[in-house]
Structure formats: C-alpha cells, structure tokens
Amino acid sequence: MPVASDVEESATDTDAAGEGLPINEVFYSLQGEGTLAGIPSVFVRTSGCNLRCWFCDSYHTSWEPTGAWRDVNSILEEVQSHEQANHVVLTGGEPLIHEQSVELLERLAAEGYHTTVETNGTIYRDAPIDLTSISPKLASSTPTPDRDPKGDGEWEEKHEENRIDMDALSLMVDAYETQLKFVVTDESDLLEITDLVERVRAATATTVADDDVLLMPEGMTREQLDGTRSEVAELAMEYGYRYTPRLHVDLWNDAPGT
Template sequence: MSILISETFTSLQGEGKLTGVPSWFVRLSGCNLRCTWCDTPYASWNPEGTKRTIEELADEAHKSGVRHAVVTGGEPMIFKELPELCAKLRDKGMHVTIETAGTVYPGEWQNLECDLMSISPKLANSTPSRTDERDPLGVWHDRHEERRLNLSVLRRLASDFTDIQVKFVVSSQGDLAEIEGLLSELPGVEPGDVMLMPEGTKPPESGTTDWVVRACIERGWRYCRRLHIDLFGDTRGT
C-alpha cells in the first residue's frame, strides 16, 4: 500500500506537549481545508509529493534513530491508509503523534492507533477571502467555512484517545470568545490540554503576544511557541 508524501525529515518537535523532542516527521500531501495563513501550502493549496509504500516509510522512521514519529499534513485523516501507517510505525516501537484539524474521522476506523492526538480546530481567522489569488475559481471561502469545524468529530477524538492536545492558532483577542464557545461544546477537554499559538511564520516581536500570555494564565491554558521557527525560520524539512 502506498500513500502520497510531501516530505519526510528528522528534527525537533516544534509545537505542543512534546516541544523539543527529537522526532521523525512524515507529511502527507493533501488537505480538505485551505487556511489563509497555511505554512505548508505545498501540502494543501498546491499539494505535491511522491507515492511511497507504508513499509518503506516505517523502515525509514526506524532507521532515523529517534523514537517519536509525527504524522502531519496536509490533513492525515483524509487518507484511508492512515491506520495502517500508524500501526506499522508503532510496530517499529515508535511513539506516534497524529496532527489533525479534527474535521474528518471515518466511522469505520475502529483501530486507529496513536499515542498523542494533536487536534488543531480552525477558527474563523483561518478562512481565506473570496478574492484570494490562490483560488482563481473563488470556491474555497465557502468550502473552507463549511468544513473547518465538525463538533461530532472533535468530541469523538477527545473521547477516543487518552492523550490529546487542542491547539488554536490565534491572531487577535477576538479569537478568545470563539475558542471559549467551542470549548463549551467539548466538556471532555481539560484546560491543561488547550494551547494558544500566535499566528505567524516569524518569531513574534516583543510585546505583541502579551494578551496571549494573559489569556493562558487566566484560563489555565498553555502558551504554544513554534520552536522550529525560532531555530530554523520558515524552512521546509524542519
């Protein structure tokens, strides 16, 4: 069985609970959303890649010398091969993280295995404009807005997996009300599993994220940085 892969690389996990942990990454190419600020357009707006077998990928992960594997995208959950890929990685002794927007979870998947389910629900700030030059047909504003939140999927992910994190990309204080409204619909999500990550492909300037820090302290949430941006900049393969 093969799957379309944008890239694989070994680096440090840059986001979330496992920030700084040496990890092998596999980026699946293809996405059902089109975030306006997407930092991996080569896996979403203009998906590119090569077909690789699951066995080949599992062997590469094992040979990387690290024990954490991160399956990212794009959107991994749109690929029917995902359960087999994760199972093969765990057979190799890897700790597996799946990074998803939480909009898709096929009902027939009763055996999806992962050690950390990293969910990043997309807020209204992610919706592209109707005049986005990357969308000459003008279809993705409505399509993205219709798809970006799926409460039944979010609830199922939060209940099916023991270890989760819920990351929100924030761009203004107005995002907080939307986040609180969404979390009120997800009672199984603990405050310590919620993370706020300032939007951007550069380290934030001093003082510009003070409101994010305050929001995290007041609500018991976590501040999520992008370590890979700090270390390597907005660079592929990091």
C-alpha cells in the same frame, strides 16, 4: 513527483492511486509545538487537505499539493533510518483524509514508536495513536477573498462549511489522549475558542482540562511571530489556557525540513 492534481484528485480516494500515501516530506527535527515540544521526532508529512486555511504554513500540501506516492514499507524504512528517534509525528496536509495513514500508524506502533497525529479534527479514524494534536480551525482561518493566498475566495464557503465537525472531534477526544491546539491571530479568536471548548466538554465523557487547551501564535516566520506571540502569551494567562511556542520557527525560522 506527481503533479499537484494527482494528489488532489485522489486525496480522499487512496484506492485510486493504489497502496501507499502521498508524501510531501519526511524529516528529523524537534517537535516544535504543543505539550511534547523539544522531543526529537521524525515527521512524516502527507499531502492533500480537506481545508484551506489562508495562513497554512504547509502550502504545498494544501493550496498546491505536491508529493510522491510511497508505500508504507518505504516510509517506515526512512523513519527507522533516524536511529535516535522514538517519536513519530504524522502530519500534513491533513493526514486523516488518507485511509492508509491507519496502516502506517499500526506499523509504527508495532515497532514501538510513540505516535502523534497533527490533525484539524474533522475526520475520525480508529488507529493506534498516542497523542492526537487537534487544531480545530476557527473563523479567522477562513480564506476570504482578501486573504486568499492563491485565488479569489473560491474555497471560502467549503472551508467554512467543513472546518468544524463536532461528531468527529468528540469521537477523537473520547478515543485518544488529546491536546486542542488553536492558532490564534488576535484576541477576537478567544470567544470562539471558549465556546468550542465548552461544546467539546458537553459532547464528550472525557475531562478536557484547561491545560489541554493550547494557544499557539499565528506566524510561519520569526518576523510574523514577533507580531503575535506576546499578545497570545498574555491571552493564555488571562484565560487560564496553556501557551505553546513554535519552537522550530524560533530555532530555524521557515527553513525547509524543520
């Protein structure tokens, strides 16, 4: 395993590390989030992220990125070893910081897989994607000094500056079938969500229905979700948006590889 800085330094410059992708893990599970929840899927998790959400449930792809550089062939082989699956979820970290994610998606499409990309929506790439599962990051995700899991708020400004890119977000919504999946910590997030949804609607030619807007409770453990899911479910009903569970957390809590 390369040390964290290997991934970090070359995360936006894959040429520096040659061909391939920094891979944190590949595993077979049920899609736990969003409109395809419950579907058996192979997850490919890249390492490295351009943001630093304080609540990130994939700490070892963002705050302390680790992984091994792997070529696309070897990733594809591991995906194919899970013979029951015809859905692949490319996630991270932020998978779209890596140019080589496009090649992986092309190879997966050529093999007939349905592909979902889990992304924060700040980087647009042209690739064969069946569903972009975009999770734009709200102000409540910002790692202020009192909520920084690692340091002392060093990422606050950069995260705040980069968390929304309306151009990238609009391009993605117009190019792909999309769901907008917001992590909700409490009711105060809803003003920003409704405003952002209206801005996306104004900036795109695509119809973004309320059903395409998903509210997902914040929490990486069952215990944490116990404190958020009821309120978020009520908010979904109040605003007419869709609620999404975190099925994998309900089933397996925070066990690795789920």
